[in-house]
Amino acid sequence: MSEELKKNNYGADSIQALEGIEHVRMRPSMYIGDVGVRGLHHLVYEVVDNSIDEAMGGHCDTISVYINEDNSVTVEDNGRGIPVGLHKKEGVSALEVVMTKIGAGGKFDKDSYKVSGGLHGVGVSVVNALSDNLKATVYRDGKIWEQEYQRGKTVYPVKSVGESDKTGTTVTFHPDDQIFTQTIEYNYETLANRMRELAYLNKGITISITDKRQKDDEGAFFMETFHSDEGLKEFIKFLDSNREPLIHNVISMEGEKNDIPVEVAMIYNNSYTENLHSYVNNINTHEGGTHLSGFRRGLTTTLKKYADSSGMLDKLKFEVSGDDFREGLTAIISVKVAEPQFEGQTKTKLGNREVSSAVSQSVSEMLTNYLEEHPDDAKTIVQKVILAAQARHAATKAREMVQRKSVMSGGGLPGKLSDCSEQDPTKCEVFLVEGDSAGGTAKQGRDRNFQAILPLRGKILNVEKAMQHKVFENEEIKNIYTALGVTIGTEEDSKALNLEKLRYHKVIIMCDADVDGSHIETLILTFFFRYMRELIENGHVYIATPPLYLVKKGSKKSYAWDDKERDEIAESFGGNVGIQRYKGLGEMNAEQLWDTTMNPQFRTLRQVTIDNATESDRIFSMLMGDEVPPRREFIEKNAVYANIDV
């Protein structure tokens, strides 16, 4: 026992609590995944989830989130307020138990409808342990109660600080920079996207987010409010707002099967991509699982039955496959599971067997009704399925060609690839370079031991608008597949990517630092997002950042990556400097390119991550889809990768 504990004469339970807190601080990643940007934002989700639970129990309808000036975050709800009375077993206030006992959560309240609880379901005490300061304010029983904590330790016992007739809980926490050493700065968009998602997933709740660090033109704080009366139905419309619908309505259902609440919404659009988003207890299950396979099964059997009986498939010379029913489909599946078992690499794959049939039955009922009531839409869907089947037939051949080529060793590599000599993929990098001339410079500048160069000709295919077989027939795309050594399709999933033979663990996109360059970068990212998402998810995709300026004075020279840096360097050189603006990679010589952009010692690589798959999907469909006006507006306003959290 530490001296400090002895002095304060804590009871045995408090000591256990402190041990819990110390464990959280020692191994934060075990509780929140990581201590980078993701983990930092996870703190907010954890606190908000507690309020969402209170709302799902029907006790609260408004949640307000504030990013304060000092990057502390306040989450306010109008629920019943966390109980402040004595917790019999622990001998202190229930509020103190919730806040300081790791794993306590709200679980002592058996009646509460607890299905939410964050990615790791760890409870607000973990947030407390990882905050240098946290203040909880409870409005309850006509009084205002308060308690503060520092790094998870109570500063003073719960006290009454005033009177009020409202009820609710307010938590303000400031992330501890001893834990979050990379950054403690919150990203408004990241939090706002999650709040929007939560509002769609939990209809009826009003969730607002205010950024007290930013003011608009009128001097008001930047804020948004999210509220959805129709839930997933509206979520689908939001997701597909940049696509052309194929049928008149969003097909949706909401109900309970075998005690499992199931909500599903879907629509068909005229695109060639399949867009399935699944949630368990408000958590995005990227890796899918039993609820998703239940959805697929329900969809396929119901549509197949309908199509067979309609006679429309009679003339088709080959079988329709499950994939064909999902081309141009956008769907959201949301289930609530009391004891979810999460599996998979990122623990986002639902394992509970019983959920599969619950979802599949719900989907069958929903679709059967819809098809009966909307014969025109039903016909349109089946026609689309037939077209997809025909295109798939063509694509299979094209894909087999890609496969055959990439499986061949050595000799099968694309002629344009300048490979490296190292054989260990974990040490190898490949630069995808825009244009042959920049490719030539990169080839001269690189370290040929571990750096390979694949020049890409001009603009690569926009996969968002292309049918699958066109994608697999495209020269540049075939080159990317063969150069990387990845293969497509497994028994279970015809589109799954096999990364076992990946030849480079860093795949680096290197484009000009101008509008055209960022457009090409987006085209490549769109391709990766739609066809090689596993590559991004496993952290293999990076973006190189070439400098914008060379600032020179006499023998002194320095590179600048933005205008501010350029001006600072100019000033530090005492003004009167020569400035060269790099319009493209081609303007740099091999040595300059190596020094600034390729040399691992000095370069900055930005790793591409999928911060929010649902939002990324929408952004890509907007950037690369048919609707030009929103794209132009977006590109003018933002960097193209605004949402991919690079």
Ligand code: 0RA
């Ligand atoms: C357990 C019991 C009760 C309320 C809560 C937990 C509660 C927790 C949080 C966390 C954030 N906001 C919250 N609001 C409520 C109340 C039990 C009762 O009043 O009978």
